[in-house]
Amino acid sequence: MTQPDIRVAGNLFLDRHGRQMTLRGVNLGGDTKVPWPGGGTENPSDFSDHRDVSFVGRPFPLAEADEHLARIAGWGFNTLRLLTTWEAVEHAGPGRYDEAYLDYFAAVARKAGEHGLYVFIDFHQDVWARMSGGDGAPGWTFEAAGLDIRCFHASGAALVMQNAYDYADVERRQASYPTMVWSSNYRLPANGAMWSLFWGGRFFTPDFEVEGQNIQDFLQGSYLGAMDAVAARLKDLPNVIGFDTLNEPGYGWYATPLHYRHLRRTDERPFHPPDGPALSPLDQLDILAGKPTTVPVLRRSEVVGERLFNPDGVRVWTGADPFEAHLREDLFTHAGGHELGLSENAYGPFFQRVAETIRAHNPGWAVFAEMDPWASTSRRGFPETLPERTVNASHWYDARLLHTKDYDASADPAETAARYVRQLDYFRREADAFDGGAPALIGEFGIPYDLDGGEAYEAWSRGEREGIWAKHEAALTAMYDALDQLQLHSTHWNYTASNRNDLRIGDRWNQEDLSIFSADQMERGTDGGRATAGFCRPFARAVQGRLVEVAFDRAQGVFRLVWDADPSIAAATEVYVPTLQFPRGFEIEIEGDWDAAGEEGDQLLSISARSAGRMTLTLVGK
DSSP states (O other): OOOOSSEEETTEEEOTTOOEEOOEEEEEOGGGGSOTTTOSTTSOOOOTTTTSOOOTTSSOOGGGHHHHHHHHHHTTOOEEEEEEOHHHHHTTSTTOOOHHHHHHHHHHHHHHHHTTOEEEEEEOOBSSOGGGTSBSSOTHHHHHHTBOGGGHHHHTSOOOHHHHOOTTSSOSSBTTBOTTGGGGGGGSHHHHHHHHHHHHHHHHOTTOEETTEEHHHHHHHHHHHHHHHHHHHHTTOTTEEEEESOSSOOOTTTTOOTTOOOOSOOSSSOSOOOSEEOOOHHHHHHHHTTOOEEEEEEETTEEEEEEEEOTTOOOOBSSOOTTGGGOOTTTTTEETTEEOOIIIIIIHHHHHHHHHHHHTTOTTOEEEEOOOTTTTTTTOOOOSSOOTTEEEOOOOOOHHHHHHOOOOTTSOHHHHHHHHHHHHHHHHHHHHTSTTOOOBEEOOOOOOSOGGGTHHHHHHHTTOOSSTTHHHHHHHHHHHHHHHHHTOEEEEEEEOTTOBSOTTTBTSSTTOOOOSBOGGGOOTTOOSBSSGGGTOOOEEEEESEEEEEEEEETTTTEEEEEEEEOTTSSSOEEEEOOTTTOTTOEEEEEESOEEEEEEOSTTEEEEEESSSEEEEEEEEEO
């Protein structure tokens, strides 16, 4: 066991010298959600081979690792949110770990360290599993719960691209599977059942056992067992600094009355209902039981029609419905006479188990905690009691931009950045409220690159190179301006090594296309980056003291850094200064008592303080 290179101290990340670190990174990578080779959703599948797949080669073959990691580091990133999945580790069956994959994954993490990249591990999932429209859990978890994945499409229990998409059609965008529709699976029965069992099986199905354990304990124990297997391989890598708890979990029917349909904002659920069918827990249970079920359909919080689910009465349960014997209106809201709350009764105990699992291998690791995607809009806070050295690793997106794939580049950039500041400040204040304070790291944010129907790709194919990423750069600049103002850490979503400028392919998963890299952008003199000027920016990687202020005016080519210097820290302040933003060099102005300053190569500027006190660095492009 080796002490991590970075540790959590209150609301700061500190390195071994005691310098305040800014973690600015990227998620690696979007195609890690699917098997390799040929597992992307651009290919049809019935998932019958789910026990025999391999994820060796995701995020890239080891022979290509140096190329990709050097590119990421060259853009100034110093951190990876390195993705794996439960399925990648344990697809063959409970307790059957893919040793070849574990060897491969450890080698990728080790390679990252050779390129100066810190790593925290993200066990990724979206809408439970590939078989229910996303990624994450192994297919055998459905078998353990008694759900037949072959019945999901006919019953409407899940909306899966491989079932809904016509691969023979030359059209890349199809009405049967609109972009970003995958997230609707959180509200459909397959997800409803699995998340309810994962978080509350002991409450909701107390007599449902698998291998001698309640289904909740079986599922959580298997998930944590996979995490334990990864942690054991990484415990001696100093660049590994911690583990994420579980990416964007759903919560199923937890804390929801049996007949409740979310038709409008309420005090208990202060967020607008999403467009589409509004199903209660009972509606979803009826669908799984093979009952034709009619539910209202919403658009912009108005009921605009109805939809009939499971018209052919397809039963999804392979045996008895484990919920049926316990049905009552408050089944999912109360237990033992007490009201159930997601934060305290579900996430709190789970975060503690994650901490115990990983710290059995390395006590210095941080816990990067996140809750469901609706927690912030519901103002549902983190558990009162958290593991020590917990990081608020919540996610944030410009929801309108993400779903409409349109960005108004004519809007005042300062106003857009100010709007982003108001939204992101919630996460900073939330982290400050943790016991003793905590760092806030935005674990995901980013933009779709297929804006305006992939207009930039068409321009690229026509040979145009100037200005085709202007909208993308404007959006990213506003986001990074907000992160700088709030001094938030971040990992950009995402870097996909196999990305393509193809509306069907994108990041190889459900037509998403948010990768900052694409091989289709590589040509002589270019590195494959997309809208690189929007994310490759100057920032203080390490501060000899404590950070006060940081700002970069990209339009004017001016960077400003203010810090309170502490010369007792035996390492200099390091600032990443990308040639991309200062192609003709820059003038340096330093206010304060400094001892030495100089460029150290790799686009790094170093400043050592002579005495304690306020210091200001200004860089002005020539």
